[in-house]
Amino acid sequence: MKTEGTAMPRTARTARRSASAAALLACILGSGAVLTAAPSAFAESAPSAGITLSANTPASVGFAGQPVEFTETIDNTGTPRPVALELDATTGPGVPENGLVMQFLEGSTWKDLALTYDVGQGRFEGRSENFHLAVGQRTLKLRIGLPMGTPFNGASNGGTQSIKLHSAVADAADEWNPLAEDTHTIGVTSISSSVSHVPATVVAGGAPIEFDATLSNPTPSDYVRLGNVLFIDAPAKVQVRTGNGAWTTLGPIQGRDRQGFYLDGESSSAKAGTTHTVRVRLSYPSSAKPGKATISPCVFVNEGRENFRGTTLCSRSATVTIAAGPSAGASPSQSATPTQSAAPSQSATPTQSTTPTRSATPSSAPSPAQSTSPAPAAAPVTPASSSGGDELAHTGAGSSTLPLALGSAALVAGGAALLVFRRRRSA
Template sequence: MRKINRALRQTRRLVPAVALTAALVAGGAVTAVPAFADAGPLSLTVHTPAVIGAAGGPVEFTETIANPGDQGFGVVLELSIETPAGAPPHALSLDYGNELLGGWESVELQAHTEADKVVYSGTTDKLVIPPGGTDVRLRLGAPMGEPHNGAGNGGVGPVLTFRTAVKGWRLDHPVEPPVSDTHTIKVKAISNHLLEVPATVVAGGAPIEFDAVLRNPTPSAYTNLGNVLFADRHAKVEVRGDDGTWTALPAVTTEAEPPAGFYLDGRNSSAAPDSLVTKRVRVSYSADTPLGKTELNPCVFVNEADGLPFRGTTMCSPGASVQVVAPTAPKPTAQDPAPAAAPADTSTDTPAASAKQKPGAGAPVRAAGDVTQAPAATPAPTSTPSANVPVPAADGGVNAEVTAAQAADANLASTGADSDRTGLFAGAGAVLLGVGGGALAVIRRRRRAG
């Protein structure tokens, strides 16, 4: 009986305690462990670069994921890049920072075609977003091939569409509401240009000078770079160093390319982001260079193949035309005056002058029937061929078209010796005419005498 009473008393004490606990839980006075320790809602801010360089190095940027909760959240980033159709293999690269290892992890990009565009997409590994949020480091590049194997065909851009979507690492626990961002990124290229190239150069004469400018307008660093000037194989190309001395550059030729290429900075050079480098260049042509128009063309090659010059990702700029002219002909020297014509032989049949000429008087008067006057044999004026002198153009250079026209005139003038012969023939005709007039006077006298 005592045992039964003790059990009843314990039961009566337990029931109020259980009821009180249930009431406290129902009223929220007891804090229980939540069903999940996830944060939310997340937010995303992407700081993509405005520009990247075609065939240049990757450009780093950040994506800020904000987490207002007090618990960490596991996510992955789904990333995609769209570019117009025609992109070559290995056209784009994308990496994200591994904070644990302190390095970079590559995002394996898979390419597929959609209508008139190519979409490269990939996913990061798990990223933990701590309370308050974090910055995720990424870098995007457009290598246009692989090191020393640059793609020569196709391209990317000029505008890329970059998309980011934040997904829950656990498939059964998505990010709600969905978080995504879309940005556009321009693609620009490194280039070289020629400034103030003279319009003419003399074969075998002094060199012409001008500036070659290498400009990198992008935040991408360039390596494995070839800054090349193409010129005729008869050309000699020199670059002025910082100390003012000139260095002749070796000519690099291939069977497929008639001109020669001259590396202004050597092979496998580099260019820093947002840089502008100017080199002073001078070019001369040997005396056996064919006369006429020749071209100077600047090109940039990235990731040239080893042992295969001028094969890689290629970007060329408008060049300059130069007219190769012959040396200026020396001016003709003054000719000696022609000797005075000898007096005609006076025969016994020709009467002498009836009176001597007084000083200052006119020519002696002769009988009209006695002498037939012949025109003096005046030599015809000779035309001197004009020298092939370049004509300055409005921009301070030389007008190649005018120079070519002068060259044609000079060729025509070179046949001006025929006009000298015409003068000679006219003088000879005048002499013959004088002889004929004298013979006619003799015949008339003999008839009078008879």
Template sequence: MTTTVRTRTTVAAATVLLAVAAPLTLSTAASAEPAGTAGAVALSVAAPEAVGFAGQPVEFSETVTNPGATERKLTLSFSADVTLGAPNDALVIDYKDQASGTWKAVPLAFARGIYSGTLPTAVTVPAGGKKTLDLRIGAPMGLPHQGATNGGIPSIPLHSVLTAEDSTTPLADELRTIALKTPKLGLGTVPSTAVIGGAPVEFDAVLVNDTPSGYVNLANALTVAPKAVVEVRRADGSWQRVTQLKHWDGNSSAAYLDGRDSSLKAGADATHRVRVSYPAGSTPGDTRIDRCLVVNEHPQQPLLGTTHCVKGATVKLVTATTPSATPAPPASGHPSATASPSASVSASASASTSTDGRLAETGAGRTTTFAAIGAALIALGAGVFLTLRRRSS
């Protein structure tokens, strides 16, 4: 069995940290306590209910209680069995160094779908006292700008185990299952037709981060026809063309509403007013406008990373001699709920693969609130990220 041990260094605020530790065999018998102590040590874990998939780590705490008459030096270990499909850098755990007040990574080993690690410093608990440890946990699903990982995880079964410093016999343990949440994203009402060379179609692009995690290295994008022109309305009311890059599937382009490397705070939501036009030379017929969110996008590969996409709307492109475009009710395409965070999509799959999803955006200058357009949103729900990878040549 090959075991990979990874020690992380803190990469500004952009590095998401989450580690999980090695499984330990627990004894169902009473734990052996050193002679002269009175009462067994106890462990209490205040783990978060959820973290954001591919998001920044979320703080929590673990408290060790020592009811005995002597000071105890203990070892705290962590493990999480996250399935064999998980990538090497899917999980991280950090601890706050009490001397410096800085966050440091718990070194993790990863083998057979299990992350494991041990707090590098002993936990010293005074006689008859308590010790609370500040920790944080996350599921970054890759390293900064290296999100082209293979696989995912459905949840984090965090197993915390307390042992004596010179022993592997468990004194106390707790298991907490941490859910993974995905931000919401979607579109407002999109007109059903557009005239080639004519006026653009205009609509709202919504992003709602209702997860406990912040996001960095974030690309908030639309996928549109290769010749389409995408603009975003800024705070002063002007329209600005956004960066567009040809997608690696060759059939669409990625339009970045906030650039390729934005950030989003936990609990934030915003709306972009967007317009899309189709210049002369565009092909008549049906075309799609879909939504994607990418974390740790590869610098040379648009939309290649930890990617969450939902179906948006179909727009019929007509020539100027065809009857003029008319608005239509909200698109009926709802994202599929069959995908899971453990799904893996090869590079041959379309970037507009549907998954029922969530997301938040860092929009600028929109006064329309999310609540005001909520009824018009499409493709919103409890979704998942998919990790996309290229085939080896």
């Protein structure tokens, strides 16, 4: 099956078909002709006897992931004829022009189906070249995906919860009337990241704390050009445990307004249906300012020349209290001052330092009730008290999280509900 880029959209063909039938009827009535039982030529959109179409579509595809394979099966018990396969996928206006892809298998090579895009309806349409349909059954292999951009150029400011896919077999000599049709709805699911078992308190200049960072891909899509990132809003040392049990120190990557750490490298991947957990060790220098600090997990797809700029999916942050530790040359009274670690003004202003992507206007950190959350986290984050203790925090999105359209948004601060947003890369 090959692509054909000049196919008329299905909506336009339907309108023209109706107009032509109405004009013909007016001419007949005007001439005084006697109407008898309607011949087969008048049967608009009547399916051709002997041809059926069945699409075996996936239940869902991964948001910003790779396309997923499906099949279209045509049964012909009539006569051989040349036909074409028409496909249109409706996502709604929240998906950009390069946000959806359909492919077909030609021989052993996957090729893109040429698509036209109706921005007002959020509909992508494509038509194959004509092919010979013999008597019997023919199965076509295709793929559909929602990459939300192109390689190393992840789009943003959009999303959808489902794709409505309409398939039709059209006669090569009469594209106005489909011979057979089928329609299915495909869900959209998402990859996500989270942190768990985060201790409530860490001592500046003291022993590091340890916790888990998990990347979960419950979708049927593979992910490539992936950035699994932890954002830390205060100067810190971050290490990950390797397969042999050794600890490797990660170098911080400075974004526009904060630093992040790639847990799996700057361009990693995740297979469909897999979960990957990394053990993380975090410590703060003795010079760290006492108070609240946040640990924010984010996933970036198709980052470009600038770090932390691509299709972005961020989960709920965890909060840890930095307790003052002994410092060289400091008197006991200076190091034990309780007001430094408990000042509300210090723990309530994390917004600008905890935002991995940039908005036109900085916003204040949202409270859990104010933030947008497509699905609840596996467990709520309980902020640690300044008095210490062994309380643990767990964050992250459930596997059923659906990406929604969020224009310009700030990354959630500690304790805020899950935010999924995408922001277009600067030129």
